[in-house]
Amino acid sequence: MAVVSDTKTPNLRCLKAAFLAMEPSNCLISLARRTSGGSLTEEVQNFILELCVNSVYVLRREENRILKKISFFLPSGIDDRSSQRNLVVSLYCSLNLLEGDTGCALWPSCLFLSEFILSYPKLFSDKVCFEVGSGVGLVGVALAHVGASKVILTDGDGSTLENMKCNLELNHLRSGKVQSRYLPWEFAAESELLKYEHDCVLGADIIYDPKCVPHLIEVLRMLLKSKRTFILPEEKEASVAYLATVIRNKETFNYFLRAAEEAHLSVMDITQDWQPLNLLPYMLSYDRTSVCLYRIS
Incomplete structure (x- = not known):
């Protein structure tokens, strides 16, 4: 269980979290467009390449497992751990529910x-x-x-x-x-x-x-x-x-x-x-x- 500080703008933070959580491609594209005001600007493309892609990695404990990182954005004052802003949970999840x-x-x-x-x-x-x-x-x-x-x-x-x-x-x-x-x-x-x-x-x-x-x-x-x-x-x-x-x-x-x-x-x-x-x-x-x-x- 890891706790990280918020250093990016909210939209970029959401985009990175979506990559780490392995959100579907259509959701990622929608978030990317929202971040750049409707179009995939060069800034957003560079962010995806330099931060998101380099941070996303797949580990298979078995043939049908993929590693996801689920980030909960905790607002200040939600509990006594208010200084811990994001709770990031790493989880092996199934690739094949069939x-x-x-x-x-x-x-x-x-x-x-x-x-x-x-x-x-x-x-x-x-x-x-x-x-x-x-x-x-x-x-x-x-x-x-x-x-x-x-x-x-x-x-x-x-x-x-x-x-x-x-x-x-x-x-x-x-x-x-x-x-x-x-x-x-x-x-x-x-x-x-x-x-x-x-x-x-x-x-x-x-x-x-x-x-x-x-x-x-x-x-x-x-x-x-x-x-x-x-x-x-x-x-x-x-x-x-x-x-x-x-x-x-x-x-x-x-x-x-x-x-x-x-x-x-x-x-x-x-x-x-x-x-x-x-x-x-x-x-x-x-x-x-x-x-x-x-x-x-």
């Missing part, structure tokens, strides 16, 4: 949830946070940045988990504070989940397969039974979950809502009330309006 490597991709809900965490750091600072279906690990990096006391990242796919571990190492987060765990939802045990005494549960784009919904609901039910004990035994606070998702299939999502109600879980849409800051202004391929945020208790 092979079923969806867990190693950067999905809109993952970006949205990370922006939410960075926009409201006090919700997660000094908290034990447990993520279900952690994918590339971006949410975990955001949680570590805002000062979560402990972060447990889980996934039920072996290759995704190995990729996530590699990403944690890239960002210098393989320690007792940030842990990765193998968690197939259908085999999750309540005794194993509750031992973490977590304060909050997080998930991004995990409501997508109707076959998995019953297992996901059971995992959430068990996780939300946890109550963290503070200084005095009577000081206890119930766990809460924040789930970000794109509703691609209405029937699947309605099935999730019915199953949650049957499990006595309260699902509240907080998308409008808790809008995150736009910390990824250069990422034109990211449609944050498609993402909904839910609070589950």
Whole structure:
């Protein structure tokens, strides 16, 4: 995890960040034109050649991995780390989702949830946070940045988990504070989940397969039974979950809502009330309006 200072104009900074994040070519061209007032001036072309192209490099840990750098533009005063303006996260991501490597991709809900965490750091600072279906690990990096006391990242796919571990190492987060765990939802045990005494549960784009919904609901039910004990035994606070998702299939999502109600879980849409800051202004391929945020208790 690297923090860099802002030394360029906002438009040039956005253009470089887009290159490092491997944004699609049409998005890069649009940003370049915006930077130079509509045409690709010589100044912008030189900037692309001298700074962007020289800074972009591809590393393959396997045949289907590419290195992306996601830059969050943090405004001053967003947290106690106000002097650290840009948070840059290095991530190995999948090149070929057609092979079923969806867990190693950067999905809109993952970006949205990370922006939410960075926009409201006090919700997660000094908290034990447990993520279900952690994918590339971006949410975990955001949680570590805002000062979560402990972060447990889980996934039920072996290759995704190995990729996530590699990403944690890239960002210098393989320690007792940030842990990765193998968690197939259908085999999750309540005794194993509750031992973490977590304060909050997080998930991004995990409501997508109707076959998995019953297992996901059971995992959430068990996780939300946890109550963290503070200084005095009577000081206890119930766990809460924040789930970000794109509703691609209405029937699947309605099935999730019915199953949650049957499990006595309260699902509240907080998308409008808790809008995150736009910390990824250069990422034109990211449609944050498609993402909904839910609070589950």
